[in-house]
Amino acid sequence: GAVVSQHPSWVICKSGTSVKIECRSLDFQATTMFWYRQFPKQSLMLMATSNEGSKATYEQGVEKDKFLINHASLTLSTLTVTSAHPEDSSFYICSAKSGASGALHFGNGTRLTVT
Amino acid sequence: ELKVEQNPLFLSMQEGKNYTIYCNYSTTSDRLYWYRQDPGKSLESLFVLLSNGAVKQEGRLMASLDTKARLSTLHITAAVHDLSATYFCAVERTPPLVFGKGTRLSVIA
Numbered sequence: 001g002a003v004v005s006q007h008p009s010w011v012i013c014k015s016g017t018s019v020k021i022e023c024r025s026l027d028f029q030a031t032t033m034f035w036y037r038q039f040p041k042q043s044l045m046l047m048a049t050s051n052e053g054s055k056a057t058y059e060q061g062v063e064k065d066k067f068l069i070n071h072a073s074l075t076l077s078t079l080t081v082t083s084a085h086p087e088d089s090s091f092y093i094c095s096a097k098s099g100a101s102g103a104l105h106f107g108n109g110t111r112l113t114v115t
Numbered sequence: 116e117l118k119v120e121q122n123p124l125f126l127s128m129q130e131g132k133n134y135t136i137y138c139n140y141s142t143t144s145d146r147l148y149w150y151r152q153d154p155g156k157s158l159e160s161l162f163v164l165l166s167n168g169a170v171k172q173e174g175r176l177m178a179s180l181d182t183k184a185r186l187s188t189l190h191i192t193a194a195v196h197d198l199s200a201t202y203f204c205a206v207e208r209t210p211p212l213v214f215g216k217g218t219r220l221s222v223i224a
Contacts, residue, residue, distance in 0.1 A: 006157075034211050043203065043214045044158075093157055095212075104148075104212065109157040 002028050004096045006107030013084055013114055021079045021110045023094030028105075029074040030096035035067075038091040038109075050077050074099070084114040117142050117208045121215035128194050128222055136218045138187040138204035146207040147187050149178050151200045152217070158203070161189075194222045 003026040013019050023033055032051050036044040048064075050056040050071035058064045066088075068080040077096075081088055093109040118141040128134050138147070146165055150158040162171045164180035164187060171178050175198065177190045187204055201219045205212040 041219075043216045046211050046213070049211055103163075106158045106160075111155070 002026075002098060002101075002103065002105045004030075004094065004105045004107040006094055006110055008110060009108060010111040011113070013112070015085055015114055016083055018080055018082045019084055019112060021081075021092055021094070021112075023077045023079070023096065023107050025075045025096045025098075025105070028096075028098045028100065030077075031074065031099035032097040033071055033077040034095045034097075035069060035077075035079050036093045036095070038093060040091075044093060047079075081112065084112070086114045088112065089114045117144070117206060117213045119204060119206050119213050119215040121204055121218055124216055124218060126218055126220045128191070128220070130195055130222055130224055131193050133193065134191050136189040136191070136202055136204075136220075138189070138215055140185050140187075140206045140213075142208075143182070143185075144206045144208065147180055148205045148207070148212065149176075149187070149189055150203045150205065152203065153200050161202075191220075194220075196222050196224070198222050 005024045007022045035047045038044045046059050047062045048056045048058045048069050050069045052071050052074050056069035071077040091109050091111050094107040097104050120139045149161040162178040167182040169180045175192045180187045199222045201217045203214050203217045205214045
């Protein structure tokens with residue numbers, strides 16, 4: 001079946017540093033990828049939608065200068081949390097939509113802890 | 116704006132019992148999904164419901180969709196401990212998914 005690889009699975013960083021999270025579709029081309037954030041015991045909240053080769057569309061309240069999204073190819077999207085702060089600590093999950101089938105596949109998530 | 120409401124948010128049930136989780140949504144949509152999430156893990160796809168009257172079953176779980184009522188249900192039959200998890204419904208809003216708040220299910224002996 002279709003696999004979405006998300007890396008790293010977990011990361012700890014210091015306040016003020018930047019962290020990059022990668023999301024790769026391993027055996028299909030993803031025309032669209034989505035980035036979600038999930039705080040403990042809460043639901044998933046959509047942060048942004050990215051389409052290959054174009055700028056990401058951010059949801060209201062999500063700072064585009066803080067959460068940089070790049071979708072450089074049909075198999076890779078990256079989320080960079082810039083100048084991270086403890087309140088950015090969360091579980092980040094990407095999902096990729098297959099251009100062929102339209103099916104949506106989720107990565108395994110990245111747990112970010114900012115100290 | 117599409118809103119997705121799930122209830123109950125918390126459910127503690129005894130092994131062997133049956134129960135239903137409800138998912139209401141506010142506007143028409145193409146697809147409705149059910150996911151399972153274990154603590155610290157990502158989402159596991161359970162069902163995709165595409166049309167009115169759709170019913171899908173997998174093991175002790177059965178999902179149905181009534182697009183006219185904008186309602187989906189996830190029915191649990193003869194619960195077992197392994198079903199303890201958080202269950203989310205999600206509705207497709209061309210194109211991203213909008214998630215309900217989730218139902219935290221705990222199955223106790």
